[in-house]
Amino acid sequence: MANHKSALKRARQNETKRLRNKATKTRIKNITKDVRLAVKDASVEEAKKTLDAAKSTIDNAAKKGAIHKKTAARKVSRLTKLVNTINA
Numbered sequence: 001m002a003n004h005k006s007a008l009k010r011a012r013q014n015e016t017k018r019l020r021n022k023a024t025k026t027r028i029k030n031i032t033k034d035v036r037l038a039v040k041d042a043s044v045e046e047a048k049k050t051l052d053a054a055k056s057t058i059d060n061a062a063k064k065g066a067i068h069k070k071t072a073a074r075k076v077s078r079l080t081k082l083v084n085t086i087n088a
Contacts, residue, residue, distance in 0.1 A: 020066070021066040024067075027061075032079065034050045034053075036082065044086055
């Protein structure tokens with residue numbers, strides 16, 4: 001365990017950020033699963049609605065630094081591509 005005052009504070013900050021990032025990543029996984037289920041059910045309107053929510057969640061996570069911005073772009077791109085398959 002850390003001994004210096006600044007190291008103790010940094011350890012507390014790291015724990016707070018770890019929990020926040022974990023919650024954000026779990027949220028991303030759940031909303032991605034919702035989009036995939038909507039596509040599987042072939043409901044176009046529901047898929048588009050959940051895709052918009054997923055884009056927002058993923059972009060927000062990238063902005064906050066929970067995931068890398070290119071990872072966010074890749075996830076959004078793949079989900080969009082998936083939703084567009086039921087339109088064709």
